[in-house]
Amino acid sequence: MAFLINLLSAGIRSGTAILFATVGEILAERAGVLNLGVEGMMLMGAVTAYGVAYSTGSAWVGLLAAAAMGGLLALLHAFVTITLRADQVVSGLALTFLGSGLSAVVGAPLVEVAQAPRLPAFNIPLLADLPVLGPILFQHNVMVYIGFLLAPLAWFYVFRTRPGMELRAVGEYPAAADVMGVSVYRTRYLYVVVGGVFAGIAGAALSLAITPLWVEGLTAGQGWIAVGLVIFAGWNPLRAALGSYLFGAIRRLPLDLQNVGFFLRNPTYGYFMNMLPYLFTIAVLVIGSREAMRRRVGAPAALGQPYVREERGK
Amino acid sequence: MTSQTTRSANPTVSRVRLERRLEQPRWLQIMSPIILLGVALLFGAVLLRMVGANPWAVYSRMAGLAFGDAYGWSDTTLKATPLILAGLGVSLAFRMRLWNIGAEGQLFIGAWFATGVALHLLPETTPQPLMLLVMAVAGFVGGALWGGIPGVLKARLNVNEIITSLMLNYVAIFWNNYFIYGPWSQRGFGLSPQFPRTAWLPRFTDYAEQFPFLRGITAHFGIFLALILAIVLWWVLRQTKWGFEIRVLGDNPQAANYAGINIVRNTVLIMMLSGGLAGLAGMSEVAGVVHRLQERFSPGYGFTAIIVAWLAKLNPLAIVLVSYLFAGLLVGGDAIQPAGIAxxxxxxxxxVMVGGEMLLQYRVRFGQV
Known part of the structure; x- marks a missing residue:
């Protein structure tokens, strides 16, 4: 029982960064822009947060800087794909390369430095004392709590508000949205940048609260996993939360199993446990894709297609 | 985009407009990669400046190391070999608009298969040509199997191949780590025992007795394999019916479907060939360079191959050229701190290439509205 509580609690903690990144990517894709640069934006967010927090002494300033950095990189992607109408896949890949390389360069001196200030962790009064639920849900750092609010708020925004409806319209049928007076370009720019801001925050959550430190390649593919979870989530922020926490738990599993007798005797089997998160992502994608085919719901119809006002259709 | 003219007093608004060119002039098609490379290096210089390096010193040092003398060319050839092989593989998939970004994993699995042959399947006494041939076939098959997984998932279940192929990179690397730390390990270190000499690809320096000028040239014969395959692929894509089908499948899957081209079969086939070529890159690395399986023997060749393929506009012959350029970047980057510069x-x-390519398709028009 203690093992399970530990696992779930750690899973929620380690799934939080992926949750931010996934929700951000959902918003961008809902507007019709695929951004495969999440991994790069997360890495740049993580290193920016760590560096700024270290030099200013404030983790919150670090978090803000990471958000700005994520937004800035996403703006680059927005310009290349929305204004220049270049291929979204290739531009996103370029962004990931750029972010991975640049974060290694600017982060090299940070690997050695003393611990940067962390984002605060605190127990929620009363709730933290609940048996079982208390330790799983209410004894965390502040990013986890923000994460709890994020998914329902994002869901409400996307499905129950007017701007949310306009966002979906731009992703499904931009020409119609345009006719209704919604600026397709502005909407897409906005949500691509918002997605980048979320990815930056996700990186900051890693380097300032969850891991918390900076090493080269800190994200270890979590940005890519976020892109995969978007499909599993069916572009729905609530399901994204489910996927992220589940994923976090699976990511945690190898660490928790290290001390179990079998793995203690055969430590090399741990490498198979390390494969689990990535295999899980593939499994989740298969499930998501099957469901999308069966229920005929799926990607926003205009995902990946540039919008050109003068041209007809789409 | 709109700018008010300051000179004229009347209210006509002069506009600067971007207009799509109907046709790219020939000179622009040829010059555009060169212009864009220059612009990219300029942007890179700005970034280097910002992180406190001297861009000119970095660039000239890198160029000197990579292309300055015969040893530089040898090192660059060493790194160009896997880039060409993996780049050819990636380009094949991209041509069909299948985004195989799993070349890195396919390369590792190819190396694993080749290692299995060299250390465990064939005896040390196997004649060298036979040994190398079986290793190459095994490497190709390993990469093809690994690339085939996203292919089958894409073809049968419409699962996004970008993410599955990428996830399999991580799985492949953990798979290798299990073996080099576990069953195939040399005393628990992260490497396998060295291959017998019969499993080494010949290096130029091995012929230094007959040709003294080759001494110290550690580049290996894998480069010939890479060059031959580049020419073969170029010919196949250009001259055969199947090459044409692949192009149609990429440009217009619907038309291909009406024309009776089998999408499912070609998706799986192309992903397997693509993975197989990356697997060959892995085989050539273990047999030609490290002579054993070890941790991180690839500094991300599979990822760089993606950029190479794209910059070469998926043209197999151009891939050779671009691979040399990027190999030079890697050779130069190895000697320069911090490590992420390359x-x-x-x-x-x-x-810059992706964005600029589009920009060059427009022309700037000054006109009155």
Whole structure:
């Protein structure tokens, strides 16, 4: 029982960064822009947060800087794909390369430095004392709590508000949205940048609260996993939360199993446990894709297609 | 985009407009990669400046190391070999608009298969040509199997191949780590025992007795394999019916479907061939360079191959050229701190190329509205 509580609690903690990144990517894709640069934006967010927090002494300033950095990189992607109408896949890949390389360069001196200030962790009064639920849900750092609010708020925004409806319209049928007076370009720019801001925050959550430190390649593919979870989530922020926490738990599993007798005797089997998160992502994608085919719901119809006002259709 | 003219007093608004060119002039098609590379290096210089390096010193040092003398060319050839092989593989998939970004994993699995042959399947006494042939076939098959997984998932279940192929990179690396730390390990270190000499690809320096000028040239014969395959692929894509089908499948899957081209079969086949070529890159690395399986023997060749393929506009012959350029970047980058500079420059180059390519399709028009 203690093992399970530990696992779930750690899973929620380690799934939080992926949750931010996934929700951000959902918003961008809902507007019709695929951004495969999440991994790069997360890495740049993580290193920016760590560096700024270290030099200013404030983790919150670090978090803000990471958000700005994520937004800035996403703006680059927005310009290349929305204004220049270049291929979204290739531009996103370029962004990931750029972010991975640049974060290694600017982060090299940070690997050695003393611990940067962390984002605060605190127990929620009363709730933290609940048996079982208390330790799983209410004894965390502040990013986890923000994460709890994020998914329902994002869901409400996307499905129950007017701007949310306009966002979906731009992703499904931009020409119609345009006719209704919604600026397709502005909407897409906005949500691509918002997605980048979320990815930056996700990186900051890693380097300032969850891991918390900076090493080269800190994200270890979590940005890519976020892109995969978007499909599993069916572009729905609530399901994204489910996927992220589940994923976090699976990511945690190898660490928790290290001390179990079998793995203690055969430590090399741990490498198979390390494969689990990535295999899980593939499994989740298969499930998501099957469901999308069966229920005929799926990607926003205009995902990946540039919008050109003068041209007809789409 | 709109700018008020300051000179004229009347209210006509002069506009600067971007207009899509109907046709790219020939000179622009040829010059555009060169212009864009220059722009990319300029952006890179700005970034280098910002992180406190001297861009000119970095660039000239890198160029000197990579292309300055015969040893530089040898090192560059060493790194160009896997880039060409993996780049050819990636380009084949991209041509069909299948985004195989799993070349890195396919390369590792190819190396694993080749290692299995060299250390465990064939005896040390196997004649060298036979040994190398079986290793190459095994490497190709390993990469093909690994690339086939996303292919089958894409073809049968419409699962996004970008993410599955990428996830399999991580799985492949953990798979290798299990073996080099576990059953195939040399005393628990992260490497396998060295291959017998019969499993080494010949190096130029091995012929130094007959040709003294080859001494110290450690580049190996894998480069010939890479060059031959580049020419073969170029010919196949250009001259055969199947090459044509692949192009149609990429450009217009619907038309291909009406024309009776089998999408499912070609998706799986192309992903397997693509993975197989990356697997060959892995085989050539273990047999030609490290002579054993070890941790991180590839500094991300599979990822760089993606950029190479794209910059070469998926043309097999251009891939050879671009591979040499990027190999030079890697050779130069190895000697320069901090370590991420080469990767950062790759990102900048790809970004500028992708964006700039589109920009060059427009022309600037000054007109009155």
């Amino acid at each position: 990767q950062m420059l790759q990102g900048v180059i790809l970004f």
